[in-house]
Amino acid sequence: MTTMTQDAVLALGEEDARPAEIRRHELAGFLRSRRERITPEDVGLPRGARRRTPGLRREEVAHLSAVGVTWYTWLEQARDIQVSAQVLDALARTLRLDTSERAHLFALAGAIDPSPASSCARLTPELRLMLDKLEPMPACVQNSRYDILAYNSTYRLLFCDLDEIPPEDRNWMLLAFTHEQWRSTIVNLDEVERIMAAKFRAGMAEHLAEPTWKSVLKRLLDESAEFREVWERHEVVQSVPSKVKHFINPLVGPIAVVHTDLWLGRDGGARMVTYTPVDDATRERLDRLRELALSSNS
Known part of the structure; x- marks a missing residue:
């Protein structure tokens, strides 16, 4: 089969060069360019004396990704074939793609x-530095699914010791509905849960087919009667303005803070969540909470 370059596809005119066809040719070129930049030595393969192909051969990429050689060749020929997320994940790992790629x-x-991690901005050293510089204000980074991806020391002890919770369970929705110590710190818990479930339903509308979103929803339905009750209301909330929130911290007592979301991308997914004290009493308690967090790490 004779393949076309992207320029050739564009030259066909708008009536022939459909967006899907252009994407297939762009995908083919992208795969070739990433295949050619990886040496056999990078993946533990012998170079051999007769190799003329820059980088890896197609059959080597197919073998390392556990896909058929013919099928992968068709991808690089821009043929109209279906490709699963699992295969794309394997290719991304074989070709050593970074987050943007x-x-x-x-x-x-x-x-x-x-x-x-696909719906979250990369946690750069600069972003982590910002979290630390906000101390003693509690702050964390969440994605659109409410996974807690990073946090500073004050946030670590705001509800419970977050370091003691397995990373796969560090999700605000799961914790608010299933973790008793986390739940016990939230004032007006019923109203908070109702709003969060409504926001989660609104956010999930764009991710209905995604396994990670479905996995969180299944856990919530299986593990929380309270969630099942509010979920059945089919309430939807797109966003909630910054407002004062009240917590009862088990180490320092009542805390009153203003919740603010600082968005990290144009898609409205990843965000830095910050809690600003509303009075001197809360400010002093947050100072104390940070001291406790730092001393427990020393």
Whole structure:
């Protein structure tokens, strides 16, 4: 089969060069470019004396990704074939794609990335530094699914010792509905849960087919009668203005803070969540909470 370059596809004119066809050719070129930049030595393969192909051969990428050689060849020939998220994930790992390249791969293939990190900005050293500099104000980074991806020392002890919770369970929805110590710190818990469930339903509308979203929903339905009750109301809330929130911290007592979301991308997914004290009493208690967090790490 004779393949076309992207320029050739564009030259066909708007009536022939459909967006899907253009994406297939862009995907083919992208795969070739990433295949050619990886040496056999990078993946533990012998170079051999007669190798003329820059980087890896197609059959080597197919073998390392556990896909058929013919099928992978068709991908690089821009044929109209279906590709699963699992195969794209394998190719991304074989080709050693970074976060931006992985997102580009899935976008070109018209597939949804099941990786939990796919909806969150990369946690750069600069972003982590910002979390630390906000001390003693509690702050964390969440994605659109409410996974807690990073946090500062004050936030760590705001509800309970977050370090003691397994990373896969560090999700605000799961904790608010299933973790008794976390739940016990939240004033007006019923109203908070109702709003969160409504926001989660609104956010999930764009992610209905994503395994990670469905996994969180299944856990909530299986583990929380309170969640099942509010979920059945089918309430939807897109966003809630910054407002004062009240917590009863088990170490320092009542805390009153203003919740603010600082969005980290244009898609409205990843955000830095900050809690600003509303009075001197809360400010002093947050200072004390940070001291306790730092001393417990020393």
